[in-house]
Amino acid sequence: MQEIAGHAGKLAAGLDWVVVRLCALIAAVLVLDVWLGVFVRFVWPLPITWTEELARYLMIWLALLAASSGIARRAHIGVEIVPMQLPVEARRWLRLALDIVAFAFFASLVVYGAGFAAKGFERATMIPGWSHFVPFLSVPVSALLCCIQLVLVAIRDLGAAVPPADATLVEAATGEVPRP
């Protein structure tokens, strides 16, 4: 079990490594896009009308992709008062049960999200060459990533000596949650 948990942990960290760098890239493009919007509004009026819409979609992609990274790092905030009172073994199985429930939630977003994204083909955005499929796709794709990370971290944490809790409010607030 320890060996499988180790592999799962490495896979989760590897996937997270890729996702956070993709998020950083999206964040950088987002910053540049909003700056461009400010530039054409205040400095040099150009016929560019898509910066605001693109910014919204980049933000949504960024936030939803980062949600899976939050799972890999157990960075999503929970009220951990009751679980912390439980013995280690009970906490381990509670953590697994909660991961399974969360998996069902994200799996439903994958299933229903695929249909939602497909509907996006029918609607154009103001961004040249983009239908709403591109932004809508963020829901099933990010939910799928969340599902994968939930499976990996559930296996990883089953093999851990002490099952890690979700982030406390402190860690989430200070960003100090580089757990894996």
Add this chain to the structure above:
Amino acid sequence: MMLVAAVFFGLMLLGMPVGFVLGIAGMVGMAQIGERFLAMGPDRFFSGLNLFPFLAMPFFILAGEIMNRTGITDRLIGFADSLVGYLRGGMAHSNMVASVVFAGITGAATADAAAFGNTLVPAMVRQGYTRPFACAVTAAGSIIGPTIPPSTLMVIYGSLMGVSIAGLFAAGILPGILICLVCMAVIAALGRKLGLPKAEGGPSLRHILKSARESLLALVLPVIILGGILGGVTTPTEAASIAVLYALVVGGVVYRKLRCSDLVDMLIRTSILTGVVFLIIASASILGWWMTYNRIPQAIAEGFLTVSSNPQVIILMILCLLLVVGLFMDINAALIILAPVLAPLTLTIGMDPIHAGIMIVLALNISLMTPPVGACLFVLASVTGESIERISRALVPFLVAEVAVLFLIAFWADLTLLVPRLLGLR
């Protein structure tokens, strides 16, 4: 309805992340109405985030990251110390004034608590303050952050409830300054009793001018942010993006304390923090749809009105509800769930939407420093190693003072609406 409530409270109690609980309870509610309604889940999940003003949040988080990383925060603290550091309990007063200045740049109380917990609390302890008192002062001051604009909570409230964010920002200025003054009065009152240290010498204009010159570039930032938004020139998102550009230029080019690798780190941290908060917003949107479908906000409003139709009593009940909910719930989640319930109720009793927004935001801010889940308390306990119990005890006089300010603001609308009216935002 009972099933959704059981799922919501059960999972929350078992420690499931708030962002998941909201979505799961919402999907359970949708499935109860009819299986075909589940297809609306992803739509609500997406639409909950599809608001341009929300963009201000990651930008303000990023600007705060850059300011902390490049030492701009330390210069602001130095400036505050030059203004009030000579008083008895000078560093405690400086802590409060620095919170006001810092509040004009970032919109999160916990960022303030983490930054000051690392810098000011150890400095105060070295000067002879007890650690619990130093932490209590920092916690009390940290809630000024999301009260004085820019404030992420106000962005969320304004976006969700269709209230002018610029108006909310303007309305937050006086309450924020009032909290600072009241807390400084508490420090002054406790000064002799607790034997708080007093620095040698009196106020020095030369010292003030010197530290103002050193922190001038940092002090310009709140003016850019607030001037742009309150003057109606920029949207909060645009102002936040300009703040990022300004912080990058000042931190990277002028102070030369920023490397390329730092930038990637900051973008990653900003992304993760954004992901955590936005998942709560997106999931709350699913539950919010279910609540609206079942007319729960109306039912709660009718429940309140059954108890009393007196506006003062209803305001009192709203405040009690917010303070109690804030004891146990993350304030972003509490705001997203309760705002659509309480805002129509405040309209029914004739409250101004901006006044109601400030009251709700401030009540939730105060819960940031109340145990058992007050985020600022936890941040300070974690950063300084002090126990939550001892900080909480030292915090009592400040808490009483800030709740008093909350009641003053709730029952005296003109205090909140003065600045928006002067700026033509009301």
